[in-house]
Amino acid sequence: MRWIxxxxxxxxxxxxxxxxxxxxxxxxPDVLAGLTxxxxxxxxxxxxxxxxxxxxxxEAEDDAKLVLAGGQSFPSPFGTFKAPNIxxxxxxxxxxxxxxxxxxxxxxxxxxxxxxxxxxxxYGAYIHMEPQDVVDLHAYMQTLPADPTPSxxxxxxxxxxxxxxxxxxxxxxxxxxxVMDGDLSPELVRGRMLVEGMGHCAECHTPRNALGxxxxxxxxxxxxxxxxxxxSFPDLTPPEMSWSxxxxxxxxxxxxxxxxxxAGGHMALVVENLATLxxxxxxxxxxxxxxxxxxx
Amino acid sequence: xxxIRTMLMGLxxxxxxxxxxxxxxxxxxxxxxVKARQSTMTLYAFNLGTLGAMAQxxxxxxxxxxxxxxxxxxxxxxMNQGPMWAPGTSTEDLEGTRALPExxxxxxxxxxxxxxxxxxAAAMEAAxxxxxxxxxAAMGPLGSACGDCHKAYREPD
Numbered sequence: 018m019r020w021i022x023x024x025x026x027x028x029x030x031x032x033x034x035x036x037x038x039x040x041x042x043x044x045x046p047d048v049l050a051g052l053t054x055x056x057x058x059x060x061x062x063x064x065x066x067x068x069x070x071x072x073x074x075x076e077a078e079d080d081a082k083l084v085l086a087g088g089q090s091f092p093s094p095f096g097t098f099k100a101p102n103i104x105x106x107x108x109x110x111x112x113x114x115x116x117x118x119x120x121x122x123x124x125x126x127x128x129x130x131x132x133x134x135x136x137x138x139x140y141g142a143y144i145h146m147e148p149q150d151v152v153d154l155h156a157y158m159q160t161l162p163a164d165p166t167p168s169x170x171x172x173x174x175x176x177x178x179x180x181x182x183x184x185x186x187x188x189x190x191x192x193x194x195x196v197m198d199g200d201l202s203p204e205l206v207r208g209r210m211l212v213e214g215m216g217h218c219a220e221c222h223t224p225r226n227a228l229g230x231x232x233x234x235x236x237x238x239x240x241x242x243x244x245x246x247x248x249s250f251p252d253l254t255p256p257e258m259s260w261s262x263x264x265x266x267x268x269x270x271x272x273x274x275x276x277x278x279x280a281g282g283h284m285a286l287v288v289e290n291l292a293t294l295x296x297x298x299x300x301x302x303x304x305x306x307x308x309x310x311x312x313x
Numbered sequence: 314x315x316x317i318r319t320m321l322m323g324l325x326x327x328x329x330x331x332x333x334x335x336x337x338x339x340x341x342x343x344x345x346x347v348k349a350r351q352s353t354m355t356l357y358a359f360n361l362g363t364l365g366a367m368a369q370x371x372x373x374x375x376x377x378x379x380x381x382x383x384x385x386x387x388x389x390x391x392m393n394q395g396p397m398w399a400p401g402t403s404t405e406d407l408e409g410t411r412a413l414p415e416x417x418x419x420x421x422x423x424x425x426x427x428x429x430x431x432x433x434a435a436a437m438e439a440a441x442x443x444x445x446x447x448x449x450a451a452m453g454p455l456g457s458a459c460g461d462c463h464k465a466y467r468e469p470d
Contacts, residue, residue, distance in 0.1 A: 076465070247404060248411065248468035267369060271453065272460045277361040278354075279456055281463025281470075288460070 039184025041127040046117040052152045054116070059157025062150045064293045065215040066143065068158075070286040071100045074166070085110065086164040091137055093244040095229060096173030098137040106163035116155040123151055126187060133183035135171065136190075141231065144193055145214030190230035196237050197308065204297075208305030211298060212238075221250040221283070239312035248282075254312040265303035266296070343409050350397035350412075353389060360385045361455070364441065368452045374445040383434070383441035386455075390434040394427070404468050411468040423466065430458040 063069070069077075072085040087102040105112035111119075118129045126133060126140035134140065146154075176182060196219075197209050212218045223231045224241040231237075240252030252258060260268070264275045269291040272280040280288045291299055343351075363382035366372045403414040416423050433455045440451035 243469050247413070248470060251470050271456050273361075273365055273456055277358040277365050279459040279463055281460065281467040284469070285460045285464035 036181055036184070039181065039188055041131050041133050041184065042125045042187075043121040043127045043131065044117070044124070046115070049116050049120060049148050049152055052149055054156030055149075055153045056156040056160055057153075058150075059153035059155070061294060061298075062146070062154040062215060063157050064290045065211055065298070066146075066154070067216065067287060067290050068103070068154075070283065070290060072103045083161050084164050085158075085161060086166040087168050088166065091244075092246065093137070093229075095177045096171060098135060098171045098173070099169040101168035102164060102166055103158070104164040105159060105161055106165050109165045109167050110163060112159075112163055114155070116152050119155045119158075120148065120151045126183070126191065133180045133187070135173075135180070135183060136186060136229070139217040139220045141191055142214055142217035142220065144191065145195070145210060150215075186228065186230070189228065194233075196233050197305065202304075204301050204304050205308055207298065208301035208303075208308075211302050212305045216287075216302065218253070222253050235310075235312050237312070238306075238309055252312065253306050254309045255307075256311070258306060258309075262300065262303040262307055265306060266299045269299040269302065270296075343407065344399065344402055346397050346399040347402050347407065347410050347412075350394065351410075353392070353394065353397065356389055357386065357459070360389070361459075364437065364448060364452060364455075367445065368449045370445075374448070376442045376444075379441040379448055380438070383438040387431075387434045387438040390427075390431040398423075411470070413466050413468055416466045419465075423462070426458070426462040426465075429461065430455075433458040 069082045069085060071089060071091070072087055073082045073089070074084065074086045075089050077084065085102065085104040087100045087104075089100045091098040091100065102110045104110035107113040114129065121127045121129070122134060122138070123140055123143040123146060125144075126136065126138065128134060171178075195209060196213055197205070201209065219231050219238060221243075222238045222240060223233075224236050224239065225231055225244075238253040240250055240257070242249045260275055268274055268280065269288060271292075272285065272288045274280075279285070291302070360382040363372075363378060364386075367374050367379055398412070398416060400417055402410060403412050403417065404410055405414050433451075437448075437451040437455055440447040
């Protein structure tokens, strides 16, 4: 009988060690110490990060897009995720968050209660944001309206409903490494922040492995099936992406492709965001895309 | 514009009946209704191409050519497309289309978008011959009208 007890004790130790290793990470407020919030720059971060596109109410248009009431559904092979209310309502939304809470959510994927967020919140990309970006974003979001709509629960079945598993996922896939590396021009560095960081382009345009991690190697931004099961997202690498930088900038501005088709689906929302950025930022994204290597 | 709305809705209903019969009659190949709507999109893009190239200053502004393209676009967007959007021709039914089933469950919304497109095209028809700035100003709403439909009713590429 003794070996059963030993085995049980060992199992408890292994599980405890695993949980401890994959526990939600967070930083203390001093990480943001001394930074002065600039809500005007925060508005640019907000647009570049596409916050409203997921957190606005379903099918919201124009000014209603700034009411971050949540409620949109994001179906995936792991279940259907529901965007939560992130408006300034202190009860239903995140109006009572300090900047450090936003930092921990976006950088570590950790809630103020110390729980893992699912990576449907693209913290795998937002991890690249600088402390100043997050402080500014927080200040801008504080200026947006409150909405009392309660957040809906995700429809995620076992085993994915066990958030502890997200810790293991983070261990495998969540880090600050850039994909495009080396000696980059200032424009490419900015483009990389917008594409790999704030814009989280890879979330749709890069294929995933069986565990839902992005393939950061040669398949980076080479297109992927739609996790919602309908259609696919285009390959952004050469030779498939044949548009010139000017044509890309035009697309990010007006939504028109060189063939005078227009952006559709979620990309139409992305274009609405990109169109509000400074022209230099759109050019930086285009430069990054044209600098991508040929994929496998 | 109320007239156009009524016409579109009425014809969408009758067209739906005729179209569904046609859809059955082609094995393997895309139904004529799908080919017709895809051809219409190509015609939109072809005429938008002339206007867009002038708006983007890739070709010199030419009032006559701009007006002709805008008139085509206005005519195309006034056309009754009901039969081209036959039931049973969505992404759930066929390969080779990106038309989402929402088109048929939200016909009201589709028609609203169709009317908005027709209005934007009419505005372009009035603006295109009045100089490059006037053409450029009309281009934005036209693009938004295209995008609004693609946003809600077209499968990602």
